[in-house]
Amino acid sequence: MVDRQRARFFDLRLDDLRERGAIVHMLSRSGASYGYHGYEAGHAERRVAEEALQHFKAVSERLRTDLEKGLWQRLVIGCHSSNWPEFEPHLHPYVKQRLIGRFSADVASVTDEEVRKHADTLLREWIEERGHSKAEEAISFAKANGRGVTGLRRVLRALETGEVQSLFLAENYSARAVECKHCGHLDAHIVSACVACGRKTRELNDVCDAIIPIAIRSDIELFCVKQHSELDRAGNIAALLRFRADQNRAGNIAAAS
Numbered sequence: 001m002v003d004r005q006r007a008r009f010f011d012l013r014l015d016d017l018r019e020r021g022a023i024v025h026m027l028s029r030s031g032a033s034y035g036y037h038g039y040e041a042g043h044a045e046r047r048v049a050e051e052a053l054q055h056f057k058a059v060s061e062r063l064r065t066d067l068e069k070g071l072w073q074r075l076v077i078g079c080h081s082s083n084w085p086e087f088e089p090h091l092h093p094y095v096k097q098r099l100i101g102r103f104s105a106d107v108a109s110v111t112d113e114e115v116r117k118h119a120d121t122l123l124r125e126w127i128e129e130r131g132h133s134k135a136e137e138a139i140s141f142a143k144a145n146g147r148g149v150t151g152l153r154r155v156l157r158a159l160e161t162g163e164v165q166s167l168f169l170a171e172n173y174s175a176r177a178v179e180c181k182h183c184g185h186l187d188a189h190i191v192s193a194c195v196a197c198g199r200k201t202r203e204l205n206d207v208c209d210a211i212i213p214i215a216i217r218s219d220i221e222l223f224c225v226k227q228h229s230e231l232d233r234a235g236n237i238a239a240l241l242r243f244r245a246d247q248n249r250a251g252n253i254a255a256a257s
């Protein structure tokens with residue numbers, strides 16, 4: 001939350017909001033004493049503008065250093081529309097890259113509940129939008145035989161080879177599969193013997209019960225995507241890959257020839 005003299009910093013993690021410090025820029029005496037002569041009034045105004053500028057720079061700097069310390073990942077700014085054009089140019093480019101939205105509210109009077117609600121709404125919208133566009137990217141990469149795969153069989157294979165960066169599941173996605181208790185192999189084909197080790201497999205009513213924990217363990221960004229017709233056509237499951245194991249060698253050969 002920021003205005004021309006104040007800034008308050010909040011952390012939002014899941015639904016938990018905590019205030020983490022503030023910057024209050026007191027107007028210096030000379031800045032606050034408005035003269036009654038035209039010259040002095042103009043001078044005082046410039047002084048106030050200069051102090052607001054210094055304040056905005058200090059707030060931007062704090063955001064940058066906190067980001068470098070790993071204190072936050074994504075940013076939502078609460079700021080009156082009239083202050084925004086003054087503040088925005090001071091944001092460091094990589095802080096700005098992490099800005100997901102802005103809302104208008106008064107720094108001094110805003111309640112924690114309002115901050116939480118605004119930030120939460122913007123975050124949800126951002127995640128939904130990001131899931132949508134990234135899923136589209138994965139699908140088009142898959143079509144071009146690049147860093148994307150679609151359909152359960154290929155997604156499972158990519159999970160096993162550690163290629164998956166982001167995973168997209170259509171809302172309410174569910175599919176049957178088998179799991180090998182011995183080696184952990186997951187198969188979209190309902191086979192009784194594991195193709196990897198030959199042991200007996202166990203049938204899963206919903207493959208999500210197996211792949212969601214894998215995604216969490218492997219730090220894979222997981223999206224539940226609503227109403228995405230392309231994902232629907234692509235089998236309701238897709239993944240964006242960090243690399244493509246089967247193409248590294250082929251790609252090098254192609255590049256060398």
Ligand SMILES: [Zn+2]
Pocket residue numbers: 180181182183184185194195196197198199
């Ligand atoms: Zn096995």
